[in-house]
Every structure is written in C-alpha cells, then in structure tokens.
Amino acid sequence: MRAEHLPIASAVADGHYLDVDSEAPATGAKPLPLILARELASNLATPMFVIDARGYLVYYNDAAAQLIGKPFGEKGEISAAEFGALLNMKTVEGEPLRRRDSPSGIAFMQRRPAHRRLYASGYDGTEWLLHATAYPLFGTNGEMSGVVSVFWPVGDEEATS
Amino acid sequence: MDVRVWGCRGSVAAPGPTTVKYGGNTSCVEVRLASGQVLVLDAGTGIRPLGVVTQSSLCPELHILLTHLHLDHLQGLGFFRPLFDPEMRIHIWGPPSPVQPLAERIAMYLSPPLFPVRLEEVPSQVTFHDAPSEGVTIGSATVRSCLVLHQGPTVGYRIEEDGRSLVYLPDHEPSLGTDLRSVPAEWMSGYEIAHEADVLFHDAQYRDHEYGAHVGWGHSGIAHAMEFADKAGVQNLVLFHHDPYHDDVELEEVLKEARQLWPAAEDRVCLANEGMTIEMGTRGVRVLGC
Numbered sequence: 001m002r003a004e005h006l007p008i009a010s011a012v013a014d015g016h017y018l019d020v021d022s023e024a025p026a027t028g029a030k031p032l033p034l035i036l037a038r039e040l041a042s043n044l045a046t047p048m049f050v051i052d053a054r055g056y057l058v059y060y061n062d063a064a065a066q067l068i069g070k071p072f073g074e075k076g077e078i079s080a081a082e083f084g085a086l087l088n089m090k091t092v093e094g095e096p097l098r099r100r101d102s103p104s105g106i107a108f109m110q111r112r113p114a115h116r117r118l119y120a121s122g123y124d125g126t127e128w129l130l131h132a133t134a135y136p137l138f139g140t141n142g143e144m145s146g147v148v149s150v151f152w153p154v155g156d157e158e159a160t161s
Numbered sequence: 162m163d164v165r166v167w168g169c170r171g172s173v174a175a176p177g178p179t180t181v182k183y184g185g186n187t188s189c190v191e192v193r194l195a196s197g198q199v200l201v202l203d204a205g206t207g208i209r210p211l212g213v214v215t216q217s218s219l220c221p222e223l224h225i226l227l228t229h230l231h232l233d234h235l236q237g238l239g240f241f242r243p244l245f246d247p248e249m250r251i252h253i254w255g256p257p258s259p260v261q262p263l264a265e266r267i268a269m270y271l272s273p274p275l276f277p278v279r280l281e282e283v284p285s286q287v288t289f290h291d292a293p294s295e296g297v298t299i300g301s302a303t304v305r306s307c308l309v310l311h312q313g314p315t316v317g318y319r320i321e322e323d324g325r326s327l328v329y330l331p332d333h334e335p336s337l338g339t340d341l342r343s344v345p346a347e348w349m350s351g352y353e354i355a356h357e358a359d360v361l362f363h364d365a366q367y368r369d370h371e372y373g374a375h376v377g378w379g380h381s382g383i384a385h386a387m388e389f390a391d392k393a394g395v396q397n398l399v400l401f402h403h404d405p406y407h408d409d410v411e412l413e414e415v416l417k418e419a420r421q422l423w424p425a426a427e428d429r430v431c432l433a434n435e436g437m438t439i440e441m442g443t444r445g446v447r448v449l450g451c
Contacts (some may be wrong), residue, residue, distance in 0.1 A: 028347060028353075029347045029349075029352045029353030029356070030348055030353075031307070031308065031353070032307070032308040032309060032310060032349055032350055033308075035310070035348055035349070035350050035413075036310070038336075038348060039337075039338035039339050040338075042338075042339075045337065047294065060354065083414055138259070139308055140257055140258055140259055140308065140314045141257040141308065142257065142259055143294070
C-alpha cells in the first residue's frame with residue numbers, strides 16, 4: 001500500500017523524518033501483536049524498537065537503551081520524528097537518511113519488510129555502523145498493529161570488506 | 162442482562178460424582194439481553210443442555226460468540242437443538258483468520274469423519290462473522306472483542322448493556338513471558354476489553370504450583386488470574402475453565418487460595434459453577450447460586 005493510502009501517516013514523506021498525526025501519545029491498551037513484540041524485545045540482547053500503528057515508538061529494550069542513553073521507562077513514548085532525531089541516522093555514504101528511506105519508515109509507510117546498513121549516533125555522539133531490519137506486524141484480523149525494528153552492529157571484518 | 166453458566170470446565174468434559182457441585186460440562190455461558198436477544202458464549206458441551214432447556218424461550222435469532230475453536234469450546238455445537246430448527250437464524254462469531262474463513266474452520270469438525278452431519282446441511286439459517294474489534298450493536302448490547310494470548314487465534318469478548326460490562330476470557334495466559342506484577346496495565350493481553358469490567362470470567366485452570374509444568378499451554382494460574390483482574394480494575398471475578406483433574410473438593414481449595422490473594426475483596430471472587438446466574442442492570446450486579 002502506498003503511503004498516501006495510510007490513514008495514520010501524513011504524506012510528508014519528503015521531510016527528513018516521517019511525520020505523524022499530532023495527537024498526544026495514547027495511553028490505552030495495546031493490541032496483542034505489539035504486546036508479544038514487546039515481550040520478545042524485553043528478552044533479547046539485540047537492540048529492538050517497537051512502533052505502534054500511529055507511528056509512535058512505544059517500547060525499546062535495554063540493549064536499545066544503550067543507544068538512546070536512557071531506559072524506556074524513563075524516556076516514555078516518543079513520536080517517530082523524535083525517534084529519528086535521537087538516532088541521527090545516515091547512509092553508509094554519510095548522507096542524512098530520510099525517515100521514509102529508513103527500514104522502519106519503509107515498513108511503516110509501505111507495509112513491507114526492509115533492511116539496510118546505516119550509521120546511527122548514540123546519545124553520546126558515538127557513531128555505529130549497523131544492520132537495521134524492520135517489518136510490519138499484522139494481526140490475524142488483518143490490521144497492522146505496528147512495526148518492529150532491530151539493529152545489529154556490523155562487525156569490523158564486515159565493515160572493511 | 163441475565164447471565165447463566167452452562168459449562169465452566171476446561172479442556173475436556175469431566176462428569177461424575179466428584180464434579181457435581183461445579184459441573185463437568187465445558188465452556189458455555191448464556192447471556193440474555195434486556196431486548197430479548199440471546200448471546201451464547203462458546204459452544205462447549207454446556208450448550209447441549211442450554212439448547213434443551215431454553216428451546217421454547219429462545220427468540221428466533223441468536224448469536225454464538227466463539228472465543229476460539231479448540232474442541233472444548235466447539236464440541237457441543239452439533240448437539241445444539243436450535244441449529245436444527247429451520248426457523249432459527251443463528252449468527253456465529255469467531256476469531257478472524259487471514260487463511261481460512263470461520264465457516265470452513267468450524268466445518269473441519271462438523272463434517273465426517275468427526276461428525277455425521279455436515280455444517281452446510283444443518284436446517285437453521287447460519288451466518289458467520291469475524292469477531293468484532295470495533296463495537297457492534299446486538300439488541301440492547303454492544304459487543305466487542307480483542308485478540309488475546311492463548312494457543313492459536315483467540316479472542317475475548319466484552320458485552321455492555323445499561324452501563325454494565327461483562328467480560329469473558331475463558332482461555333488466557335497473560336503472564337506468558339512477562340511479570341504481571343510489573344508490566345504496565347495497558348501492555349497486558351486482554352486489558353483492552355477487561356479494564357474496569359463489572360464482571361470478569363477468567364481462566365483459572367491451574368493452581369500456582371501446577372502452572373510451572375504448563376507454561377505456554379495457554380492457561381492461567383490462580384495468582385495470575387487474580388493479578389490480571391486486580392490490575393484491570395475488575396469489580397467481580399469469576400474463576401472459570403476449571404481443570405478437569407480438579408474435583409469439587411480441590412476447587413474449593415483453589416477458591417481459598419484465590420481469596421487469600423485478595424483479602425480485602427474476597428467476596429468479589431468466586432468459582433463458576435453450572436447453574437450460577439448473574440443479574441446485571443442499572444441497580445447493580447447480583448450473583449446467585451455461587
């Protein structure tokens with residue numbers, strides 16, 4: 001599905017980061033696929049981010065907290081734009097990575113899995129070369145509950161190959 | 162609405178002299194609305210006596226709300242007399258599937274060699290629906306569902322009428338992979354429909370010392386059921402889906418254990434039993450035969 005068909009994402013795909021509706025983050029109940037994704041994330045040593053159907057980052061695990069600089073419990077839900085700004089993602093060529101071209105942006109807007117290598121800056125300015133994979137979560141009712149994004153560090157050997 | 166339990170046993174029917182008090186029939190709860198419609202929650206073996214007793218008082222349209230298609234929630238459907246009444250209009254609701262329509266999934270059971278009559282041959286007028294994630298109006302009630310944590314696609318239901326809410330989560334393991342004591346309420350499976358319910362029917366299949374051997378089987382221990390209900394702000398908890406190996410004596414031990422966990426509100430926790438009725442309306446909630 002094309003971005004303009006999504007009811008929740010504005011079509012500001014030309015912007016640096018994906019824009020979303022301006023409502024405050026919801027505090028309501030989460031759908032089961034998001035709940036299960038959160039439980040998976042909380043049991044992984046790999047940085048994992050959970051984004052809801054509005055485009056808000058609603059959870060990240062302790063491994064991801066090493067990038068963000070704070071555990072999720074202290075940070076709380078943030079918009080996709082703030083999420084993107086936090087990580088300051090760049091292409092492997094060093095160009096700013098537009099949100100719509102990031103794996104999570106593609107997964108969210110185009111509703112398909114996506115993968116790429118990219119640079120992301122940690123809270124302390126450290127730049128990491130990462131594999132990023134994101135995929136949408138569809139419940140058995142066919143509704144998209146959100147997106148999961150997972151980061152893996154690129155090994156030194158791989159980075160130089 | 163008036164609620165009556167016709168079956169509250171989990172997994173498999175367990176009739177016999179040691180289960181007379183709480184009953185041996187599997188999941189089935191009748192909800193009679195003020196507007197006259199009848200909702201039937203699950204089609205376990207309890208639906209057979211429901212069909213016999215109420216055949217003369219059913220309105221010509223009824224709704225069967227299936228939480229999922231495990232046999233203990235479906236086995237009685239072929240023995241539900243209204244299904245064989247050509248005057249009856251029966252709506253069957255169940256968990257959605259991206260792979261196979263509800264009718265086909267139910268027909269896997271209601272067809273040879275497992276059953277002598279094919280679903281498509283039953284005389285009543287049957288219509289199938291995906292369980293509604295948005296509220297739908299049935300008579301004087303609003304019904305909605307959400308997917309919940311169990312083995313395979315499973316939903317729970319919330320029925321609201323006259324400002325009262327009944328929530329039905331007979332097969333549910335919200336503690337799987339998480340600690341219910343620390344997880345935010347909105348991240349609990351089932352919270353979406355259970356929050357602040359007047360009455361919650363909830364899975365309480367295992368005693369806490371039994372749960373460890375059954376993690377991931379899709380059911381709750383007593384402490385988990387209590388924690389879930391407490392965090393969801395539920396007013397009255399009915400422990401449901403009794404283990405087939407728990408006789409009447411042991412179930413009363415279960416109740417004691419449960420009430421010790423909610424000492425300030427022990428009168429708000431009870432065990433489901435066949436024949437139990439609950440009246441819910443503007444004047445309040447009244448549990449009878451508990």
